[in-house]
Amino acid sequence: MTRVDSLARARSLDRPDTAYVVRFAGRDGAVDIEQTWAELARDTAWTAARLRELGLAQGHRALLNGSGFEGPWLRPLMDALRELGVTYGIAEAMGWDANRTMVFARELDLHAVIGLPKPVLERLGDDEALRALLGVTPVVLARPDAAALLRLAGIPAGVISFLGPTLAIECRQKHGAHVNAAEWSVGELDGAITIVPTVGSGRCAQLGETVLTVRGSVDGDPCPCGSADPRVTFDVDQ
Amino acid sequence: MVSSERYLEPELETIAPADLREHQEKRVVELVGYAYERSAFYRELWDAHGVHPRDIRSLEDFQERIPFMDKAMVRDYRARNRDPYGGMLCVAPEQVTSVSSTSGTTGDPEFFAEIWQDAPPLITAQLRDLWEVGLRPGDRVISPPGTFRNLMDYGYQALGAVVVAVDTWLGNMEEVVEAARKYRPAYLQLAYPLVTELVHLSATHDLREAFSSLKGVSFAGQPLSRRMRQIMQEDWGVEVFEYTSAADTGTAWECREHDGFHLWEDTVFAECVDTESLGPAAAGQTGELVATDLDNLAAPLIRYRSSDLVRLSRDRCGCGRTHGRMWLAGRRGDETIVRGRPVTLRDIEQAVEAQPETLGGVFQVVRTQREVDALHVRVGYDPAVTDDLGALDERLRKAVHGATGVEPVLELRTEEDLMKTVRSVAKFARVVSS
Numbered sequence: 001m002t003r004v005d006s007l008a009r010a011r012s013l014d015r016p017d018t019a020y021v022v023r024f025a026g027r028d029g030a031v032d033i034e035q036t037w038a039e040l041a042r043d044t045a046w047t048a049a050r051l052r053e054l055g056l057a058q059g060h061r062a063l064l065n066g067s068g069f070e071g072p073w074l075r076p077l078m079d080a081l082r083e084l085g086v087t088y089g090i091a092e093a094m095g096w097d098a099n100r101t102m103v104f105a106r107e108l109d110l111h112a113v114i115g116l117p118k119p120v121l122e123r124l125g126d127d128e129a130l131r132a133l134l135g136v137t138p139v140v141l142a143r144p145d146a147a148a149l150l151r152l153a154g155i156p157a158g159v160i161s162f163l164g165p166t167l168a169i170e171c172r173q174k175h176g177a178h179v180n181a182a183e184w185s186v187g188e189l190d191g192a193i194t195i196v197p198t199v200g201s202g203r204c205a206q207l208g209e210t211v212l213t214v215r216g217s218v219d220g221d222p223c224p225c226g227s228a229d230p231r232v233t234f235d236v237d238q
Numbered sequence: 239m240v241s242s243e244r245y246l247e248p249e250l251e252t253i254a255p256a257d258l259r260e261h262q263e264k265r266v267v268e269l270v271g272y273a274y275e276r277s278a279f280y281r282e283l284w285d286a287h288g289v290h291p292r293d294i295r296s297l298e299d300f301q302e303r304i305p306f307m308d309k310a311m312v313r314d315y316r317a318r319n320r321d322p323y324g325g326m327l328c329v330a331p332e333q334v335t336s337v338s339s340t341s342g343t344t345g346d347p348e349f350f351a352e353i354w355q356d357a358p359p360l361i362t363a364q365l366r367d368l369w370e371v372g373l374r375p376g377d378r379v380i381s382p383p384g385t386f387r388n389l390m391d392y393g394y395q396a397l398g399a400v401v402v403a404v405d406t407w408l409g410n411m412e413e414v415v416e417a418a419r420k421y422r423p424a425y426l427q428l429a430y431p432l433v434t435e436l437v438h439l440s441a442t443h444d445l446r447e448a449f450s451s452l453k454g455v456s457f458a459g460q461p462l463s464r465r466m467r468q469i470m471q472e473d474w475g476v477e478v479f480e481y482t483s484a485a486d487t488g489t490a491w492e493c494r495e496h497d498g499f500h501l502w503e504d505t506v507f508a509e510c511v512d513t514e515s516l517g518p519a520a521a522g523q524t525g526e527l528v529a530t531d532l533d534n535l536a537a538p539l540i541r542y543r544s545s546d547l548v549r550l551s552r553d554r555c556g557c558g559r560t561h562g563r564m565w566l567a568g569r570r571g572d573e574t575i576v577r578g579r580p581v582t583l584r585d586i587e588q589a590v591e592a593q594p595e596t597l598g599g600v601f602q603v604v605r606t607q608r609e610v611d612a613l614h615v616r617v618g619y620d621p622a623v624t625d626d627l628g629a630l631d632e633r634l635r636k637a638v639h640g641a642t643g644v645e646p647v648l649e650l651r652t653e654e655d656l657m658k659t660v661r662s663v664a665k666f667a668r669v670v671s672s
Binding site: 013 | 261331334335336337339342347349355359362363366375376378381383384385389395397400403406413505533661
């Protein structure tokens with residue numbers, strides 16, 4: 001007679017292979033693809049490895065900023081944090097909810113803030129207030145435009161991007177956000193980032209090379225961190 | 239005879255009341271010892287009241303001896319001890335899987351420590367309700383906008399549903415309608431701000447056709463007005479399942495009988511308390527919902543005064559379920575006393591919704607204290623259907639006066655202007671200080 005029993009009953013149900021229909025913005029309009037449970041598991045494993053490299057470990061606390069409709073990107077992060085034994089808190093990614101981010105940051109001795117967006121950042125206060133709130137947080141991964149503002153404020157933030165259908169995460173080197181090369185191939189076209197499933201990944205075969213609405217550049221050289229995953233540097237308006 | 243297919247957990251949902259009470263008693267007795275040993279907040283509170291777990295051997299002992307607690311007491315403990323969990327945490331902090339929080343519409347959000355495996359606690363407590371709505375493996379669900387009580391996808395997916403992740407926040411309802419046409423979802427969660435946008439969209443979009451695949455739409459965050467429900471059900475053709483908080487221990491949903499909100503009393507021990515005597519409210523009478531978490535090892539609420547005014551019944555529902563149901567009558571403190579006369583939000587709502595220009599029911603009572611000399615009501619109107627603001631002002635004034643007996647001070651703003659003040663994915667603040 002507990003929630004565990006409800007979940008046990010739910011586990012006995014049939015489950016389709018598809019976990020999500022993922023919608024992302026392409027230059028020519030919205031693009032929808034399906035994401036399977038197997039793909040979600042691979043995304044989680046890759047994300048966990050990135051977060052582990054950033055120093056996240058058992059007993060740490062992290063705050064995630066995200067919206068309910070960002071599940072395909074949030075769930076790999078949440079599952080990765082759970083796998084690492086990191087307790088996560090969650091706050092909306094909307095500017096009017098900045099107080100929630102502030103309360104979590106103030107009260108929970110966070111080791112990481114992940115996914116901080118510009119609308120929230122802009123309501124957290126001036127540079128001095130930002131340094132007081134986030135200056136001692138060991139890992140700050142912000143969305144590209146927010147990361148740029150944080151760096152200007154003297155906070156060495158890394159970049160995390162919900163890049164098309166996948167995550168891009170900067171390592172400690174902070175020379176561009178890594179994309180999982182085993183799953184996705186990224187490129188450039190007229191200053192915009194393109195993405196296509198990597199041959200052999202078995203991922204959404206119907207998706208050809210797609211030009212995203214995101215502008216930036218791609219560096220395919222191995223990173224000093226040791227990863228061969230390509231890195232995306234984002235153009236941001238400040 | 240109700241088919242067992244209707245229930246996710248037939249034996250539990252239709253459990254004999256005596257068996258349910260036996261389960262509750264066992265859990266409550268265990269819980270009191272567990273919390274006293276592990277929670278500094280409860281130990282301090284109960285010691286101050288001279289209560290020890292050895293005194294609690296039955297539900298009767300529990301109701302007689304264990305003191306009530308409320309959010310203010312937790313906030314006080316939190317401030318005094320610089321403990322983010324307000325002394326409620328019963329496990330080592332590193333054992334906590336996630337921390338969600340209250341909506342935070344009336345102050346700093348307060349934390350809920352959560353421990354889980356497959357899905358977070360709040361959405362897990364909704365699995366039986368989603369099953370009742372009709373959600374089945376392979377169905378599609380459109381993602382909700384908010385995350386403050388954690389990512390709901392885990393629950394939908396636990397039931398085998400596929401989540402269609404499209405932007406469902408304000409300003410994007412046209413995209414949601416298009417996604418509904420394309421993916422034919424079985425379920426969609428809505429909240430007041432989103433319904434207001436859809437009401438406007440219905441002038442140019444055939445929502446009945448777009449939403450024809452939906453087995454149900456849920457609505458939460460604040461009470462759904464009769465007029466809004468009518469629009470959703472009759473104009474859009476969707477079956478609406480309203481749900482509300484089970485005093486922060488979970489949620490309570492309408493079933494297909496739409497006769498009260500079902501509690502899941504294997505997870506919560508619910509009491510209806512007379513707000514004057516603080517004893518049990520008489521059968522059928524409205525009182526305050528007091529809740530005890532029966533399935534929360536992280537930071538259980540124990541005899542928590544919710545401020546929700548409810549009527550509670552344990553009569554078997556037409557759906558066959560035996561768990562208690564409640565009917566919401568409002569929130570303690572929501573009434574405004576205007577020169578001694580009580581005015582409820584419901585009274586104002588009906589007057590506002592009766593005007594075509596303010597059909598969306600977007601209004602706020604502006605007050606700095608509960609007892610006031612004048613009733614200041616801020617109302618949002620739709621400029622597209624408002625020809626004469628003066629005439630609207632006069633009609634509204636008369637309607638509010640007729641419904642409340644009080645001549646209001648009206649402030650008319652465009653609906654869009656007022657919706658910009660939204661500070662929650664679920665709620666539009668009805669009582670504001672400025």
